[in-house]
Amino acid sequence: MDRRAFFHFSCRSLLYATVLCLSPRSLWGATAIECAFEGQNCIQRGEYDKAVISLQEAVRLDPGNDWAYGLLGRAYHGQGKNAEALAAFREAVRLNPDDTYSRMMSEIIAQKPVPRLKKESKSASPLEKEAAEEEAKMFNRLQAEEGLRYQVQRVVIDAGHGGFDPGAVGKTGLKEKDITLDIAKYLQQKLEGTGKKQAFLTRTDDYFVPLAERTVIANQYRADLFISLHINANPKQDPSGSETYFCSEQASSKEAARVAATENAVSKYDQPLKKKEGYIDVEDILFRFERKLYWDESGKFAKRFQDGIKNNLPLQSRGIHSADFSVLRKARMPAILIETGFISNPRDEANLAKAEFRTQIAQAIAGGIL
């Protein structure tokens, strides 16, 4: 045996001897179960330090022993080490979800502040490194605004109809799809011109986009506001003016309910959530809270847009209305539908045919955002 091998052998022997001397196994020739019993006895005697040593040995020998983890939790708790106790009780519950005692103890401890256990540090993955670089670059841009005010940075503008669907058509042949696209483009220019807002269109040309995909586009860009532009029509020539719709649980009028019911006929994929009895889903509470806030904000935006149009354009105001529009409901942001005049009314049609009038509409809407 060479000197190096002899040195290794001596060191190992010393190490094993030390471990054997310190280990309860060496004292009792113990298995994990026996160590756990010893730990339990120590707990009963109030010797928590000894109990922890025995029980740590027990879980080292048998990491799948939920009973030993439960006892370890009790021993730590006896020592006043709540973070360690919580971790042990949680591990016991993870191993055996029917362990009522450990589950209850973990809940009792977690009711109040528990110091955090030290985490193991690990090396960053390539994506984590890239993310950290990106975050460092973005740091200055991310100066947060305090307060709970709703913030709008990105707007998705939806030009109603398009392609084979002209929407309403006026007596002179003026088509709703062309007017809405024109106003949408003006509005985009106005918003982007400020350098503070980003605006996206659901369509940039004369093609058809199905209704359900329009709010998907808003979600695609994680927009803060969705504005759908439309022109009204009526079999009679008299009705004129603008009106604004937003989503709400209850329709503001019979007419609004009728309009919503017609539109909602298209949604067949979303079944109402079946609520499990005796089950509380906090994410569902958050979702409902979120939707209610978006609807409240939609109402505020609707009022601003309608006021802007009323005050700046020769268009009669027909007010704001609300109903449960499934298309607007799918948007994860405030969503508004604006009817900027009646193409069936000769005066409104004449106005809508003018480029200047369309820019004025865009300006009035932009005023409600900026």
Next chain:
Amino acid sequence: MSLIPMPVAELKALINKLRTFTKLCSEGMTLNILTHLLTVCLVFLFSAVVSWAADANSLIFQGADLHYRGNLEEAMASFQAAVKLEPRNEYAHNQLGIIYARKERFDDAFREFSLVASIDQQNTFALLWLGILNLQKNNLDKGYENFQKIIQADPDNADAYYYLGAIYNIRHNPAKAIEYLKKSRDADAKEADTHFRLGKAFRQVDMVKNAQLEYGRVLALNNSYSAARNEMGWLYYNAGDYAAAFAEWQMSLKTNPRDSDAIFSLARGYNEQAWKAYKKGNQQDASSYWKKVLTVDPENKAAKYYLGKQTK
């Protein structure tokens, strides 16, 4: 509350002890049967002790056990009896609060959590539920206040940071959402919902690498979290990697064939690619994409119309 040295826990330990002893003496069949009989007797004794439980600790253990087993009515009765014996028992009141919330008796739940908070301002569990119930009542400011109180008492409380982050998420204030959700993630990295909301906040400010990282973490924790997969799809799509985006949405549909987000994201993506190909004069590709639209959304008006027009 200190450690509960209740008889049931001791009995449980004894049962385990006997079972283990049986295992150790596997050769002794008679002993095994005897031990089994003893165990049955002890279990009987255990239930007898529990059913006659008169002290608060036993009632609390009984209530917790019934609650975990989903027996809300009996659990509620146990906790109600426990708080009569021990009116300041925070755990029992909190459990009653949860049971009331599960039974949609939100006002009663609110009363229980308020009582706990008045007994001890450090009971962050009660404060958290007060915050959640305030959100449930659409009371944003009060909910926000509850969560702020928690982080004053416990600067490591992952749940409070999560709800504060979620509130800013909902107010479309991504910078503040990121600030709080990162704290929540750092306190508890095992919550998929935290990573998901953080991913959304990062996407809102175009921090795509960070968003990708967080959605990836969601999926590592829960592979069937299709909302994260759908968001990941948009990250790829907006970066021009359409194949990867379509693969993510298709994967979501495998998890849930009626996932409307995945259906309409795919329809939107295919329709847009079809339209681009059509404008370039590449009829074959356009047709292929429109056909794909119809495989996921057979009633899609755009795909039906343009395909029909092509065949004419």
